[in-house]
Amino acid sequence: MEIMQRVNQAYSSLPLPYKEARNMALACSLEPLSEKPGCVTRNFDVNRNTLEMFISGGVNIFPAFFRLTEFLLQSNNPNGMYKFLHMAILLSKMNRKGGQINQGILEFSLPIVAAHVLYDPQSIHDGEYVLNKASEVLISTGPEDFKELWLAKNAGMEITQHGRGKGYHLEDHAVCSVLDYYKLEYEAEQDRKRNATGLMHNKQFIKGFEDIIQTHDALKNAKGKFSHRTAEAYNIIMSKPQNLGVGPGLIADFVAVSIYLELAYAKDREFIE
């Protein structure tokens, strides 16, 4: 048997929790490597955050996504899964300095990974299919999930403050699901009319992850080395007139999620060069 067949067989034989956790950890570790203006990269530290922190944070979340997948395979239902977001945010901080640097990636990827596990674990469809299913996953979350999301968001803020970052306000809501929470936050951001980044963040959950779909398309269509492709996807989304004033970190989060989708549907393609 040829070596690449043996490589692919070794991967295929892994239980799904290993694959999902590996794809997330690798996506989070690859994202910061490319040169994206305003972001931590190989050559730039930003606000005392470093590449090492991002790679550590990415690898640190492996157990949380491993456990998430195990949970979903057993329950076959997203209800109760947000405790793993809380777990991921806490683990992300282990052994590294800096604040909560991957909050957005983790919030976006939790329902997306769940959708992949629940609806397309064999990767028969494509990334867009999973992103559409992720919206259904959010509908199925319950009050316990909101409670865990709330704890996770507060933990993220405490980690940021511990890392000498600025504190920020979190709005508590009496809601029955995670989706309802994001809806209220989105409406509140529209009323505030001052935070393009917050608006765009919350919009993803209630509008079918539309900007993440665009980022994923841009990544798929980009040519060249992997780092060039991720940088190009980032630049394309940042250059859209409707995205004026959106923070670079949020677009980088979209890129990270897009890389996860590339990995989830890569099969035996060698695309990291």
Add this chain to the structure above:
Amino acid sequence: MIEGITEPGKTVLWKNFFSFPAFSIAIDGYVKGPTRYNQVGPRLNLNHHEGVDRLSTRSTSGQMLMYIKQGLFKRFNEKGTPKAIIYRNDCDQDVSLTYWLAKNNERISHTKSEPLINRLVFAEDALDTTAGAYPLSLDSDLMRDVAWIFDPYTSVIRKVPSMNATEMDNVIDSIGARIDKYTLGKGEKLEPDARLEMLYSGVGWAMISETGFYARSKLLNSGTFAFITYRGESNGGHRYSLGKMSPFIDFPLQDLYKHYNEIEGISLEDTDKWGGGDTTGGSPRIRGSKMPAAQLASVTEQFIKNHRD
């Protein structure tokens, strides 16, 4: 007698300059438009800011040196004594050196020549013509002389826009005193302050935040020939300058201005928009840009990529 009159920020039209006293010389943008001479008066405008190709036009001080050599003060002369009233609206290096040359015209007129003066005018001419983009080594003796001579200006550059005439005169006189020392071989040397923060390094261009006056020289000397400098945020808008070493550098400024205006929804008829020349330009003067630095860098990088593809 050579006299200087400073009127900060003021510009007048050439046709209106005829109402100024005889022997008036406007320098470096006081009169809008290219260099012109009228023997009635006489009156002279020395400029290289508007209506000229900058790279093939001397700086104002370079022009002054040439004009003195060619007999300027034989005409600007009253009863055998050089006479001029020099009008200026700034106190930068070019203005200060131009005024010093006029005041010291007898040292360099006709066949008289002083190598140190020629050397200084060469440096200022090269740097001013290219908006600091002439490749002179920052470690060189010449640049260390230049840094010391013009330090009275470069060290207060952020205050210049709010300076009154007396404050500007003090800068011009301080620079003049340093040129005096330098030309007597008694000048000092100063390390050019080239501190900068690299915000993004693109393919053939970079976005920087300048701390030192000579930051652009450092960037260009490192082999990056096109740049965007981020000058911070004020009145709700982000402020940028764009530039490149010469028209021969592939950094399509005019196309970039147009693209930025489109992205920000600024019409081409709007007077407050992205714009400038083919080697330097910047964000809308009044409103600034809506794009934070990271966004502008992304927009630029993607545009350049598409342009080169």
